[in-house]
Amino acid sequence: MRLEYSTTEKMVGAFILLTLFTLLFTVAMVGRGKNWFRKHVSYYITFKEGYNLSDGSRVKLLGTDVGQVTEVTLTEDNRVRIGVRILANYASRIRTDSLAIVESPTFIGSEYIAVTPGSKASPALAPGGEIPSKEKKSLGEYLEEYELEKMVKRVSEILDDLSRITAQLKDRGGPLMGTLQNVQRLTGTVEQGRGSLGRILRDDELYLKIMAELDAVSKILASVQETAAQSVEIGGNVKELSERLAKASEPAPAMAVQVQEIVSRMVRVTLLLERTMKDVPAISQQAREGMREVNRILDSIQKNFLIRSNLPAQPKPATHGLELRGE
Amino acid sequence: MTGRTGYRAAGRWLAAWIGCLYIVISAGCAVRPERPAPPRLMEARRLATEGSGWYRKGCVKRAEQYFYQALEASRLVDDVEGMVRAHNNLAVVAMAQGYYDEASVHLKRAWELNDRAKSTEEGPLILGNLGSLAYKVGRYQDAEGFWRQALAAAEGGGRQSGLVLHLNNLGMVMRQQGRLPEAETMLRRALSLTGENEEGSTGNTHFQLALLAETRDDPSTAERHLSMALALDRGAENPRGIAQDLEQLGILHQRQQSWDRAAGELDRAIRIYAALGSIEKVEAVFRLLDANREASGMPASLDPYRGLLVPPGEEWESPLCQ
Numbered sequence: 001m002r003l004e005y006s007t008t009e010k011m012v013g014a015f016i017l018l019t020l021f022t023l024l025f026t027v028a029m030v031g032r033g034k035n036w037f038r039k040h041v042s043y044y045i046t047f048k049e050g051y052n053l054s055d056g057s058r059v060k061l062l063g064t065d066v067g068q069v070t071e072v073t074l075t076e077d078n079r080v081r082i083g084v085r086i087l088a089n090y091a092s093r094i095r096t097d098s099l100a101i102v103e104s105p106t107f108i109g110s111e112y113i114a115v116t117p118g119s120k121a122s123p124a125l126a127p128g129g130e131i132p133s134k135e136k137k138s139l140g141e142y143l144e145e146y147e148l149e150k151m152v153k154r155v156s157e158i159l160d161d162l163s164r165i166t167a168q169l170k171d172r173g174g175p176l177m178g179t180l181q182n183v184q185r186l187t188g189t190v191e192q193g194r195g196s197l198g199r200i201l202r203d204d205e206l207y208l209k210i211m212a213e214l215d216a217v218s219k220i221l222a223s224v225q226e227t228a229a230q231s232v233e234i235g236g237n238v239k240e241l242s243e244r245l246a247k248a249s250e251p252a253p254a255m256a257v258q259v260q261e262i263v264s265r266m267v268r269v270t271l272l273l274e275r276t277m278k279d280v281p282a283i284s285q286q287a288r289e290g291m292r293e294v295n296r297i298l299d300s301i302q303k304n305f306l307i308r309s310n311l312p313a314q315p316k317p318a319t320h321g322l323e324l325r326g327e
Numbered sequence: 328m329t330g331r332t333g334y335r336a337a338g339r340w341l342a343a344w345i346g347c348l349y350i351v352i353s354a355g356c357a358v359r360p361e362r363p364a365p366p367r368l369m370e371a372r373r374l375a376t377e378g379s380g381w382y383r384k385g386c387v388k389r390a391e392q393y394f395y396q397a398l399e400a401s402r403l404v405d406d407v408e409g410m411v412r413a414h415n416n417l418a419v420v421a422m423a424q425g426y427y428d429e430a431s432v433h434l435k436r437a438w439e440l441n442d443r444a445k446s447t448e449e450g451p452l453i454l455g456n457l458g459s460l461a462y463k464v465g466r467y468q469d470a471e472g473f474w475r476q477a478l479a480a481a482e483g484g485g486r487q488s489g490l491v492l493h494l495n496n497l498g499m500v501m502r503q504q505g506r507l508p509e510a511e512t513m514l515r516r517a518l519s520l521t522g523e524n525e526e527g528s529t530g531n532t533h534f535q536l537a538l539l540a541e542t543r544d545d546p547s548t549a550e551r552h553l554s555m556a557l558a559l560d561r562g563a564e565n566p567r568g569i570a571q572d573l574e575q576l577g578i579l580h581q582r583q584q585s586w587d588r589a590a591g592e593l594d595r596a597i598r599i600y601a602a603l604g605s606i607e608k609v610e611a612v613f614r615l616l617d618a619n620r621e622a623s624g625m626p627a628s629l630d631p632y633r634g635l636l637v638p639p640g641e642e643w644e645s646p647l648c649q
Contacts, residue, residue: 011342321459
């Protein structure tokens with residue numbers, strides 16, 4: 001029996017078919033954009049913590065989106081196991097010596113997994129395999145690393161100084177060897193009765209004359225001692241002043257330590273600032289893009305016929321006429 | 328058979344729903360509200376509106392800056408009507424500052440552009456401002472001619488653009504020429520249009536009626552109109568209008584020998600004029616205060632007002648405009 005359809009039924013059928021076709025087309029287009037129909041390969045990565053990763057977080061290879069996180073689970077040994085799926089086209093680049101690390105693009109933005117491609121010499125990682133991972137460094141760790149570097153730098157500087165001093169000491173024309181040679185030359189001269197000191201030691205007449213001179217010097221010294229006794233009082237005052245000065249300068253070492261601490265903190269802050277400043281252009285770029293996006297959304301909202309009618313009307317600018325009052 | 332009937336019923340039901348949906352969407356599309364203007368055009372209008380706000384406050388210099396920006400913004404989007412409006416407004420602020428050559432250039436340009444825009448709203452206002460310019464340079468006959476043309480254009484255009492303003496101006500020039508009945512006709516007509524009041528022009532209508540009453544030696548009517556003008560100008564936040572109303576009330580009370588009231592009104596008027604930087608008006612009111620003091624001893628001293636007589640410098644900006 002042949003079925004007969006009325007015009008209404010045909011129209012309804014056509015409408016339903018059209019709707020279905022539109023739906024399928026939409027699904028196809030969205031799926032294409034979202035890579036739903038492209039082949040993926042699954043891998044696993046294990047980290048000490050989750051780093052805010054969630055389903056849908058991006059996986060990048062050389063800064064390019066190649067996949068996404070499919071699952072985040074906790075293992076029995078209290079680690080976080082991340083399931084990722086990577087486009088099959090790029091799966092061949094994931095090798096046994098590839099390295100996965102969690103990174104944040106800037107202070108604004110979500111964490112993603114950056115995978116470094118392995119060397120060609122290493123075998124490709126089998127689907128479902130575990131990509132080796134490296135833990136993301138915290139800010140504290142960066143700082144510690146910086147401190148360590150600073151210390152290593154200081155030690156290296158000290159070693160440099162030491163080697164320089166040793167080289168100077170070894171040098172025949174250097175200060176130490178030169179002084180020793182001078183001393184040797186002087187003692188030789190005295191021993192041979194040459195020079196002033198040598199002659200004094202070898203000549204008796206000269207010796208007696210010198211002794212007489214020394215008596216006169218003793219007398220002068222006695223008067224000097226008397227004068228010195230008078231100076232003691234003055235010296236006492238000076239001593240008192242010195243004590244006061246010493247007392248006042250007592251906290252100086254502590255202050256120096258504090259200043260040193262402050263300076264080292266400032267160095268850390270500067271380092272942090274430097275790192276942050278590197279991110280500023282990216283942040284401002286993102287903010288600009290965000291604002292453009294908001295503007296686009298607002299424009300499209302304003303164009304909507306249901307909303308458009310409810311928008312407040314823009315006041316019409318006035319044209320003025322000069323008001324005269326007969327002055 | 329029952330199955331087919333069921334399909335048919337479902338089909339009809341679906342068709343009815345689709346029909347309803349179609350009607351709703353069509354109705355939504357049919358009620359097309361005014362499309363929002365493009366952003367640049369909106370910016371030009373915003374600048375013009377901002378300038379108007381300052382002009383109404385009596386801050387002509389600041390208004391001028393905005394009107395220039397509005398002109399440039401209108402040029403960018405080729406908004407001819409906006410350009411006409413901007414030139415017209417720039418002419419008004421130029422006249423308010425005594426730059427009549429500049430005002431004539433702007434009005435000429437506005438007139439030329441309006442030939443392209445064919446705006447029935449802007450045309451009468453350009454004519455009205457041409458009349459004001461003629462009046463300002465002492466060509467009263469020409470001024471009256473322009474205002475009559477402006478009046479006819481405003482009535483013909485159906486937009487009544489600046490109608491009260493043109494009527495006030497005609498009333499003023501007729502009163503000054505001694506044509507009091509004609510002036511009164513014009514002003515009464517302006518008063519009857521208070522429903523379409525434009526930027527506080529009704530305050531001026533009462534002011535003109537007060538002057539007319541004074542000319543007719545009717546102080547009580549004059550005082551009544553001046554009080555109304557003062558109330559309207561206060562409502563419109565028109566500082567120059569308020570100062571003019573107070574000055575006129577002061578003069579009226581001086582004539583009535585109500586020296587204390589006159590002193591109070593003139594005191595307020597001189598301070599507002601000083602705040603607006605209108606040195607000629609400050610000097611005029613100072614002379615009135617001096618006459619008041621000589622006649623009645625009020626105010627006791629003119630010293631507080633002497634400081635106001637110092638002309639403001641080039642960089643001076645009215646405190647009302649900050």
